[in-house]
Amino acid sequence: MRATTPAPERRALNSFALAWLVALREIREQVKSRSFIISTAIFVVTVVAGICLPQLIGGDGDEPPAEPVKVAVAAGVTLPDTLGDPAWFTITPADSAEAATALVADGTVDAALVPAPATPVSPAFAVVADQEADGTLMGALTSTPNVTLLDPSPFGGAPMGYILSLAFGLLFMMVAMIFGQTIAMNTVIEKQTRIVEILLAAVPDRALLGGKVLGNSILALGETVVIAGAALVTLKATGQDTIFGMLSAPLLWYVVFFVTGFIMLASLYAGLASLVSRIEDIGNAVMPITLVVMLPYVLPLILSDNDAAMRVLSYIPIISTVVMPIRQILGTAQWWEAIVALAILVLATFGAILAGARIYSRALLQTGRKLKLREALTAR
């Protein structure tokens, strides 16, 4: 068979089929790339570690230390009751404050209790230690009473809104930046290597842009699901079921807002990146959206305890991506508010797609100098 024989099974493809082919290539190449695999692994490990570590380090103080803490008690100091358990503390009596201090200095004991004048906030003794006072000892001495909370926060004291703002905002910002940059990079690579001319001969520019946005949106959603999934599984595994239960259902809102918001950002990333022809120039070209992407992370963090501000933010496109799902989870927003915010976001996304596509199709074949945004929007 000659290499030039006709391909009889050839079909005519519409723009959607072409966009899908472009999307598949974006996904395939990205998933195969080492940087993608490594960054995803780092992301997942960070999230899992972030959830596990406080549990491992913090403990809850109910278990005795591996070795009892050795404490010298100088004459004249009344031994506090809380040091009475030999599994926790080994007590060595000393004749004087000086003798007790000497035992600390030569390392025989970890700390010494020496007489000191009592004040309203401290007992009638002081702790002498070598470099650092032992944590278990200090805990036993300060002996705060046990507290029973009738309505405990699952986050050990931090307000729920703040924690959610941090988690959702950070996740959205990171994923949007990573995949937005990927879109920008691929757009410029196609321009820089000039393969774009071959592509445009076969594929309409809208389908090329659509495929890029689609492929990277799928990747971004996939990465979010992997990270969120890792977080939920870790929460479940470490017994923090309360958070697990609170997140599961309203998380769907986050997914819907996330996908829409990402499509909006992706179109703008591609449009702005197409203005330049060299990879070195990407940073400058996409700077405006890089700033926008940080807003849904920064603003809710600052304003998470201001209900009025959060209400306003939850309607502003892109910021609503993070804030409205938070309000849904906290129960501070009605269900229809989410619908309205989503409608606004969808409209803005449509606008962004049109603007992005317009810039993209004007700028794609202009190599050489950076095109000004105004030129790209107004050119024939």
Place this chain on the structure above:
Amino acid sequence: MLEVHGLSRRFGSLQALDQVSFAVPSGGLTGFIGGNGAGKTTTMRIIMGVLVPDAGTVTFNGQPVTRAVSSAFGYMPEERGLYPKMKVAEQIAYLATLHGIPAVAAKARAAQLLTRLGLGERLTDQVEKLSLGNQQRAQIAAALAGDPSLLVLDEPFSGLDPLAVDTVGAILHEYVERGIPCVFSSHQLDLVERLCDHLVIIAHGQVRAAGTRDELLKAHAGHRWEIAGPAGDWLARQPGVAAVEPVGGEAAEAAGAATWRFTAEAPDEAQAQATAQAVLQAALAAGPVRAFGPWRPSLVEVFREVIVDEAPKEVRA
């Protein structure tokens, strides 16, 4: 057959194309030649639909070239490029699928094309790892990937070694035999003259000459003859003979023989023939004649003539 009618395109103050019209018939290779900046690439981009003309139309088999039609064209742009990090075969297969060939067939086609072009051992190499010459071969495979209905190739032979030139030339002829029109630009005029049946010469955005190679070469031959005969000044004294220039070296003249090219100044073909016969008689009278015949210019010479003729217009522009 591909036809372009009255294509014009302006970039700022530069009139890149001015009423460009020509045809790319099936059944032969068409060579598209012109100096740097003459408008070749702009014309090809317009044919491919990646650039919109200010005026003029492109038709394929009599029908206007729409997106659906041009998406079946095979294109090799002037600016070369493939995805640097993608494997060669995957890349060609991807381009084939964009032209509507199903994935499995596209994969097979990519392997066949690349093997034919001498890249059979390199199918899984990344493009950036290939030598420049091999990247060029991959680029040709990219143009052929979609089983094109028309081939538009901007400088397909630049950077290829002589064997690769032969391979690519043979492949293009296979397409031509299938009735697929093929136009390519090149600065290697000897190659164009050898491969092409049709020629289009463009300068300063205007078509200066177009037609079959034989017509074009004949049209620029003028009433010129070449004679290898005795040395001496007998030719210059012949009536009706002008523009005598020695073609052979001084060594030949020293040996008593010489080769000249001359123009028979005549109002028509018959008169020119008569002058030529008179020259032959005079030559035979002066000594032995080794060769005599009408002179056919090479494409390089025709091209120079066309471009030099246009030089004053360039000044005015």
